Amino acid sequence: MKHDIASRFLDIAPEVRDTLGQGGAVVALESTIITHGMPHPQNVATAREVEAVVRANGAVPATIAIIEGRIKIGLSPEELDWLGTARDVMKLSRADLPYAVASGRHGATTVAATMICAHLAGIRVFATGGIGGVHQGVEETLDISADLDELARTPVAVICAGAKAILDLPRTLEYLETRGVPVVGYRTDRFPAFWSRTSDLPVPLRLDSPEAMASLIYTKESLGLDGGVLIANPVPEADEIPQEEMRGFIDRAVAEAKARGVAGKAVTPFLLSHLYELTGGRSLATNIALVKNNAALAAQLAASLARQDF
Numbered sequence: 001m002k003h004d005i006a007s008r009f010l011d012i013a014p015e016v017r018d019t020l021g022q023g024g025a026v027v028a029l030e031s032t033i034i035t036h037g038m039p040h041p042q043n044v045a046t047a048r049e050v051e052a053v054v055r056a057n058g059a060v061p062a063t064i065a066i067i068e069g070r071i072k073i074g075l076s077p078e079e080l081d082w083l084g085t086a087r088d089v090m091k092l093s094r095a096d097l098p099y100a101v102a103s104g105r106h107g108a109t110t111v112a113a114t115m116i117c118a119h120l121a122g123i124r125v126f127a128t129g130g131i132g133g134v135h136q137g138v139e140e141t142l143d144i145s146a147d148l149d150e151l152a153r154t155p156v157a158v159i160c161a162g163a164k165a166i167l168d169l170p171r172t173l174e175y176l177e178t179r180g181v182p183v184v185g186y187r188t189d190r191f192p193a194f195w196s197r198t199s200d201l202p203v204p205l206r207l208d209s210p211e212a213m214a215s216l217i218y219t220k221e222s223l224g225l226d227g228g229v230l231i232a233n234p235v236p237e238a239d240e241i242p243q244e245e246m247r248g249f250i251d252r253a254v255a256e257a258k259a260r261g262v263a264g265k266a267v268t269p270f271l272l273s274h275l276y277e278l279t280g281g282r283s284l285a286t287n288i289a290l291v292k293n294n295a296a297l298a299a300q301l302a303a304s305l306a307r308q309d310f
């Protein structure tokens, strides 16, 4: 545990606490994907499956959410079920996490907030779907996800399938470079675009095994370099929606969001649900597949870090 103060606010599930205490492998999982990223009941089914994938790959899952102001590190099956249909759940990033805790609210953690909570609990690896990034039209809106700055400051490795192509991907990568975040392609030279295995962009760095990534994280920590590492893991080929096919859907969804004046925190959830309609549900099937794929890699990485076999 990072601070004793933090323990006042954290409820760490017994299995997670025991595993961390023994230096074992734990993978943090976010909850915004459950409350704001997928429809019910696929959200709960996916959350369960993702936890099972983490276990099958040698680590203990810790899904993170705020319930009545308590920071939960690891949810019970009942809590997970409840979260799947709960109302009045805030979408929490760095800016509003302490508000939700102080006022006893419920909250789902985004990538940024999940990193903060994972770090407080002593978890070094976190699997998600896609990170937030620089939005298209940033010149007008200044909409840059707090996920990017969190990656620059909090030492948690985030395994994602790249960033959603609803974002401005070149500027997202540029921003990460400026802020000193290592962006590593897993067995790829191209930055993946969430539903699609590749974008047109090269990925800055490349590693081909969980052990090599564990070595990078260990070395970065040993050198006293703070901040996280972003690992970009392409969706499996069988589940992808190729870039050319996705582009038209994305352009329509982004235009619709703009026409309706959707802004701020609502943008990402709106685009995800609109794309679900436009693709006849295919975008969701891909989303589920890529999250599971990321959970497997995250567990392998956490296990390697725990064994120090690099």
Ligand code: PSU
Binding pocket: 030, 032, 033, 034, 036, 037, 038, 109, 110, 111, 112, 128, 129, 130, 131, 132, 133, 144, 145, 146, 147, 264, 265, 266, 268, 287
């Ligand atoms: N990836 C998904 N579904 C999601 C998100 C990412 O597949 O719902 C969420 C993550 O929690 C991410 C957030 O942190 O969207 C980014 O939101 P914003 O752009 O408002 O920062």
Ligand code: MN
Binding pocket: 143, 144, 145, 146, 264, 265, 267
């Ligand atoms: Mn935003």
